[in-house]
Amino acid sequence: MNEQHRPGVVHETGGGVYTVVLDNGQRVHASIRGRLKQQQRTGSRVVIGDQVQMKVEGEVATIESVNDRRTELVRRGRGRAAKILAANLDRVFVVIALREPRGSTQLIDRMLVLVEASGMQPVLVLNKADLKATEPDAEAWAALYRSVGYQVLVTSAPSATGISELHDEMCSGISALIGPSGAGKSTLLNVVDPGLELSTGALSRKTGTGRHTTVGSRLITLECGGLVADTPGFGDVGLWSVDPETVGSCFPEFAEMSQDCRFRGCTHLHEPGCMVREALEEGRIAASRYVSYQNLRREAKEQDGY
Numbered sequence: 328m329n330e331q332h333r334p335g336v337v338h339e340t341g342g343g344v345y346t347v348v349l350d351n352g353q354r355v356h357a358s359i360r361g362r363l364k365q366q367q368r369t370g371s372r373v374v375i376g377d378q379v380q381m382k383v384e385g386e387v388a389t390i391e392s393v394n395d396r397r398t399e400l401v402r403r404g405r406g407r408a409a410k411i412l413a414a415n416l417d418r419v420f421v422v423i424a425l426r427e428p429r430g431s432t433q434l435i436d437r438m439l440v441l442v443e444a445s446g447m448q449p450v451l452v453l454n455k456a457d458l459k460a461t462e463p464d465a466e467a468w469a470a471l472y473r474s475v476g477y478q479v480l481v482t483s484a485p486s487a488t489g490i491s492e493l494h495d496e497m498c499s500g501i502s503a504l505i506g507p508s509g510a511g512k513s514t515l516l517n518v519v520d521p522g523l524e525l526s527t528g529a530l531s532r533k534t535g536t537g538r539h540t541t542v543g544s545r546l547i548t549l550e551c552g553g554l555v556a557d558t559p560g561f562g563d564v565g566l567w568s569v570d571p572e573t574v575g576s577c578f579p580e581f582a583e584m585s586q587d588c589r590f591r592g593c594t595h596l597h598e599p600g601c602m603v604r605e606a607l608e609e610g611r612i613a614a615s616r617y618v619s620y621q622n623l624r625r626e627a628k629e630q631d632g633y
């Protein structure tokens with residue numbers, strides 16, 4: 328039988344079956360080779376976005392090996408083993424609703440830190456800009472996070488505000504949208520690409536096992552060619568955690584100043600000669616960011632296993 332060896336990208340995982348799109352565009356259902364299965368058990372799983380080497384013999388496709396990853400989005404659980412949710416992401420959008428459910432700087436900072444801890448640069452999406460409110464003010468938040476160095480998009484699904492920017496960003500490589508349930512992730516994707524018809528709203532949240540809601544994970548292919556990661560793990564961000572020693576490095580505006588702190592390994596909590604606290608007092612670091620840092624660090628300390 329003619330045997331082919333081809334590279335491919337993992338588009339779906341779940342229940343031991345892997346859907347791989349080969350470099351010639353062919354979509355195959357594959358299993359993984361025995362030795363890789365062994366590794367699966369010890370934690371290094373094949374995930375969506377993985378670039379793999381395939382062996383295809385007639386109808387039978389096998390994942391032979393997994394290439395080194397450029398990036399990994401990792402969820403570190405409380406007392407649980409770290410779980411890789413997706414590989415080789417090119418960008419991660421942190422989607423927060425201004426209202427319904429109302430976001431907070433604490434929530435934004437938590438999500439930004441989780442992405443930073445995976446070594447990626449998040450893009451902040453402030454959604455539901457059409458729901459008018461005095462508090463919080465989209466522009467004030469956008470200014471704060473831009474000053475820290477983040478790219479910020481202000482969006483609204485019904486009025487299509489910011490959608491063309493979001494669309495342009497997602498048309499190459501692999502993107503992921505993470506954020507709390509109800510923030511509007513599926514709705515934004517439906518506006519970007521109306522052909523998707525993703526389920527949205529209370530229904531999709533309540534059942535969690537509906538038509539489109541995945542048991543496993545998948546890459547959604549946009550009409551423009553971009554890929555978007557969809558995994559059930561993106562919703563339960565409250566369960567993610569970060570190593571206490573790395574929390575500080577996940578606040579980009581702290582990084583530069585902390586080099587001049589008097590003590591190496593300064594926690595920026597109580598040490599004398601702390602340049603981060605000096606910057607806070609002089610208003611060069613936002614109070615809300617420092618409060619988030621304190622909270623996330625305390626929380627990380629309290630986690631089991633550290």
Ligand SMILES: Nc1nc2c(ncn2[C@@H]2O[C@H](COP(=O)(O)OP(=O)(O)O)[C@@H](O)[C@H]2O)c(=O)[nH]1
Binds near residue numbers: 508
């Ligand atoms: N007013 C308003 N409602 C939105 C917007 N985006 C999403 N929604 C609504 O918010 C609810 C949750 O959206 P959904 O996409 O399911 O959120 P997800 O859980 O993040 O995927 C739905 O009822 C949407 O219609 C928006 O920009 N403006």
Ligand SMILES: [Mg+2]
Binds near residue numbers: 513514526527531
């Ligand atoms: Mg959704």
Ligand SMILES: [Zn+2]
Binds near residue numbers: 585588594595598603
């Ligand atoms: Zn310090």
